[in-house]
Amino acid sequence: MPLYYDDDQAMLRDSASAFMKTEAPTTHFREFRDRNCSDGFSHDLWKQFAEMGFSGMLIPEDQGGLGMGHVEAGIVLEEIGRNLSPSPFLTTSVIGVEALKAADAATRGKWLPGIIAGETVIGIAVDEGAKHRPEQIAMTAERSGNGFRLTGKKQFVVQGAAADLLIVAARTAGAPGETDGLTLFAVDKDAAHLSMEAARLVDSSMGAHVNFDGVEVDADAVIGDVDNGWAVLTRMLDAGRIGAASEAIGVGAAAMDMTVDYLKQRKQFGRLIGEFQALQHRAAHLYAEMEVARAAVLKAQQLLDAGDPKAELMIAVAKAKAGQAVSLAVKEGVQMHGGIGMTDEYDIGLYMKRDRALAEFLGDANFHADRVARLQGY
Amino acid sequence: MSDLETFRAETRVWLEANCPPEMREPVRDETDACWGGRNPTYKSPAQKLWMDRMAEKGWTVPDWPKPYGGGGLSPAESKILREEMAKLGCRSPLSSFGIWMLGPALLKFGTEAQKIHYLNQIAKGEIRWCQGYSEPGSGSDLVSLQTFGEDKGDHWIVNGQKIWTSYADKADWIFCLVRTDKHDKYKGISFLLFDMATPGVTTKPIKLISGNSPFCETFFDNVPVPKDQIVGELNRGWDVAKYLLGHEREMISGAGNAPVGSLGALHKELMAQDPLLRAEMAKLDVDTLAFRAMGEKFIDEMKAGKGHPAQPNMMKYFGTELNKRRAELVMAAGGSDALEWESDGSGGGAKPRQWLRTKANSIEGGTSEVMLNVIAKRILDLPGA
Ligand SMILES: Cc1cc2nc3c(=O)[nH]c(=O)nc-3n(C[C@H](O)[C@H](O)[C@H](O)COP(=O)(O)OP(=O)(O)OC[C@H]3O[C@@H](n4cnc5c(N)ncnc54)[C@H](O)[C@@H]3O)c2cc1C
Numbered sequence: 089m090p091l092y093y094d095d096d097q098a099m100l101r102d103s104a105s106a107f108m109k110t111e112a113p114t115t116h117f118r119e120f121r122d123r124n125c126s127d128g129f130s131h132d133l134w135k136q137f138a139e140m141g142f143s144g145m146l147i148p149e150d151q152g153g154l155g156m157g158h159v160e161a162g163i164v165l166e167e168i169g170r171n172l173s174p175s176p177f178l179t180t181s182v183i184g185v186e187a188l189k190a191a192d193a194a195t196r197g198k199w200l201p202g203i204i205a206g207e208t209v210i211g212i213a214v215d216e217g218a219k220h221r222p223e224q225i226a227m228t229a230e231r232s233g234n235g236f237r238l239t240g241k242k243q244f245v246v247q248g249a250a251a252d253l254l255i256v257a258a259r260t261a262g263a264p265g266e267t268d269g270l271t272l273f274a275v276d277k278d279a280a281h282l283s284m285e286a287a288r289l290v291d292s293s294m295g296a297h298v299n300f301d302g303v304e305v306d307a308d309a310v311i312g313d314v315d316n317g318w319a320v321l322t323r324m325l326d327a328g329r330i331g332a333a334s335e336a337i338g339v340g341a342a343a344m345d346m347t348v349d350y351l352k353q354r355k356q357f358g359r360l361i362g363e364f365q366a367l368q369h370r371a372a373h374l375y376a377e378m379e380v381a382r383a384a385v386l387k388a389q390q391l392l393d394a395g396d397p398k399a400e401l402m403i404a405v406a407k408a409k410a411g412q413a414v415s416l417a418v419k420e421g422v423q424m425h426g427g428i429g430m431t432d433e434y435d436i437g438l439y440m441k442r443d444r445a446l447a448e449f450l451g452d453a454n455f456h457a458d459r460v461a462r463l464q465g466y
Numbered sequence: 467m468s469d470l471e472t473f474r475a476e477t478r479v480w481l482e483a484n485c486p487p488e489m490r491e492p493v494r495d496e497t498d499a500c501w502g503g504r505n506p507t508y509k510s511p512a513q514k515l516w517m518d519r520m521a522e523k524g525w526t527v528p529d530w531p532k533p534y535g536g537g538g539l540s541p542a543e544s545k546i547l548r549e550e551m552a553k554l555g556c557r558s559p560l561s562s563f564g565i566w567m568l569g570p571a572l573l574k575f576g577t578e579a580q581k582i583h584y585l586n587q588i589a590k591g592e593i594r595w596c597q598g599y600s601e602p603g604s605g606s607d608l609v610s611l612q613t614f615g616e617d618k619g620d621h622w623i624v625n626g627q628k629i630w631t632s633y634a635d636k637a638d639w640i641f642c643l644v645r646t647d648k649h650d651k652y653k654g655i656s657f658l659l660f661d662m663a664t665p666g667v668t669t670k671p672i673k674l675i676s677g678n679s680p681f682c683e684t685f686f687d688n689v690p691v692p693k694d695q696i697v698g699e700l701n702r703g704w705d706v707a708k709y710l711l712g713h714e715r716e717m718i719s720g721a722g723n724a725p726v727g728s729l730g731a732l733h734k735e736l737m738a739q740d741p742l743l744r745a746e747m748a749k750l751d752v753d754t755l756a757f758r759a760m761g762e763k764f765i766d767e768m769k770a771g772k773g774h775p776a777q778p779n780m781m782k783y784f785g786t787e788l789n790k791r792r793a794e795l796v797m798a799a800g801g802s803d804a805l806e807w808e809s810d811g812s813g814g815g816a817k818p819r820q821w822l823r824t825k826a827n828s829i830e831g832g833t834s835e836v837m838l839n840v841i842a843k844r845i846l847d848l849p850g851a
Pocket residue numbers: 596597598599600601604605606607629630631632633681826829830831832833834835836839
């Protein structure tokens with residue numbers, strides 16, 4: 089398979105691009121931010137995602153979705169990144185759907201139709217500390233009656249406050265640090281003894297702290313196998329990691345385009361600043377970094393869609409590389425804009441903030457470089 | 467099975483049967499590769515056998531047309547051949563400036579007679595070529611070159627000096643940039659081909675910091691060159707030269723044959739003791755694997771006519787800087803063992819010599835700074851670059 093978009097994928101990109109540009113450009117993002125909306129996104133827009141076929145794109149066709157792959161989801165995410173379009177697409181349609189693929193028919197039947205219709209929102213409750221360390225999960229799920237009782241705290245639950253369903257990773261056995269003993273649960277947001285504190289993040293997206301104070305769930309809330317949740321958890325997280333990398337590529341690409349345009353407009357010392365070789369070389373270096381990051385992301389998505397076992401390594405490569413390259417793009421972007429880059433009125437700063445959140449989400453560049461080393465055996 | 471699957475299966479069987487075991491070991495350095503030529507030196511009978519077998523199928527240049535000695539493979543088939551060769555660890559059967567540089571330029575600018583004649587020789591490894599571009603006063607600013615060809619009716623008489631001419635002392639022929647009009651800087655250069663055995667051509671090897679002498683000063687003293695040995699039009703050699711540089715930069719970038727293994731994985735004990743070095747190794751692995759994906763994407767896009775025409779400059783910049791970084795880490799991981807110039811600690815000096823050799827990667831074929839200039843101007847369209 090060649091490493092570029094085929095005709096159908098190129099068409100999808102064009103329609104996703106046109107859609108985000110008209111329905112959810114940065115002005116739309118600002119409107120929701122300035123309104124201090126507690127959900128952080130427009131439910132009407134989420135319905136429009138459904139009309140476009142985006143919200144259920146990863147759901148198999150026989151379950152009402154479009155049966156597309158991660159290359160396609162990445163195409164939509166890149167356009168989301170470019171336009172800073174606030175939506176629950178990544179947590180719901182990519183990560184949540186990946187988790188639900190491992191759930192039983194009843195659970196899927198309960199949640200998938202709402203996702204396809206753009207009504208349901210999913211929050212992902214994995215992290216417990218400030219850094220993403222899934223094997224360190226300490227939250228417990230003790231057997232109780234015919235089900236489990238969940239006790240512990242989660243944080244950085246993106247779209248948590250707006251979520252209808254939480255996908256929760258908890259420990260049914262073993263100790264923090266072990267990958268054995270973890271189990272994945274589908275937990276209704278309205279469950280008793282579950283409380284939530286929304287937190288606005290630096291990029292104006294909404295995270296949440298979730299407190300599980302003995303939340304009772306039935307046995308059929310379990311996704312996959314009890315105690316052996318690591319594999320399905322990793323699959324779900326990897327879907328989210330490569331999705332976040334795609335969104336980051338969109339953020340970086342927009343920041344770079346904006347910056348290169350600015351170099352062609354702004355004059356100092358009687359010249360366009362883009363004539364200064366010091367800036368040209370930094371822009372050209374950034375271009376190379378972004379190209380390589382983009383290639384890594386697409387390669388990882390193709391491997392993932394092909395069910396290739398090398399996908400895991402390549403996803404770690406892609407998240408690490410995108411994290412590093414996009415962070416360079418937004419930092420260089422602000423610097424090369426000079427004072428105006430520090431103003432709220434100019435968009436470049438918004439991209440820097442969005443990158444900061446995406447970089448941290450599901451493991452930063454160091455986390456994934458470390459994972460690459462481990463997967464290579466050192 | 468689809469046609470491509472059949473092709474893959476047949477290719478694998480053929481490679482298994484025909485690639486000698488010695489030719490499945492990685493190439494250690496430039497002297498370990500097969501370069502062909504009029505007076506070839508083979509390191510082993512297996513090396514010759516492998517080249518002959520591949521040349522017979524046209525697979526020294528799989529995607530060149532068959533009449534020119536190629537395999538006539540489609541982009542998808544060549545990709546399969548590359549992948550299957552990589553799986554078995556098959557070496558490239560022939561290293562050649564003819565394949566990497568001159569061939570693509572002839573395919574685009576050569577006459578039919580030139581293509582039939584020169585391309586077949588290249589594909590079979592019969593003639594070894596060298597590149598006469600740089601001069602003492604003209605490196606990055608190549609277009610200022612002074613070597614002059616005086617028009618003598620049915621031939622030119624060439625006088626001047628080239629420098630840094632890789633393997634000039636071993637090459638049979640040279641592709642050479644020669645000024646044929648002193649009044650027009652860009653439109654006064656012609657792209658000439660001539661035999662290094664022509665009277666008036668002399669070479670003088672230059673010793674490098676690695677201790678090897680792979681390149682030379684090359685002198686032309688009244689060298690006659692017949693008029694049919696020009697590629698492209700008179701005075702339009704700069705177009706040919708630039709086109710060729712794109713292919714040269716692609717080759718130097720290592721796209722398609724970037725290192726496969728993880729360096730950190732070779733030094734597990736050290737990695738456990740030295741967390742800062744481990745972190746650098748991890749980042750090297752990230753960039754290496756990401757760049758391999760980039761190499762694959764670059765080749766796929768070029769073959770499909772989708773890539774930006776100036777993209778080889780980005781590839782060369784990234785690939786050579788990465789290769790230098792890798793060699794630095796080979797030295798860091800090797801510690802004082804890697805300092806040994808001749809003895810066993812460093813594989814008979816392979817490590818330090820290779821480390822020194824990589825420093826040329828970001829100079830030869832256009833420096834990293836020049837690559838960044840070209841990206842800025844041609845891809846980012848920045849002003850006055
Ligand atoms: C191992 C090796 C093999 C080679 N093989 C061949 C060969 O086979 N045939 C051949 O013709 N040549 C060959 N070369 C020559 C090579 O192409 C030149 O060395 C190269 O183009 C640089 O030219 P220079 O050495 O004159 O350096 P210069 O052009 O003098 O550069 C010196 C420094 O100035 C910088 N610089 C120059 N101009 C600019 C600018 N506009 N902006 C920013 N920085 C700039 C350069 O980047 C460099 O850092 C080879 C070189 C090496 C090292």
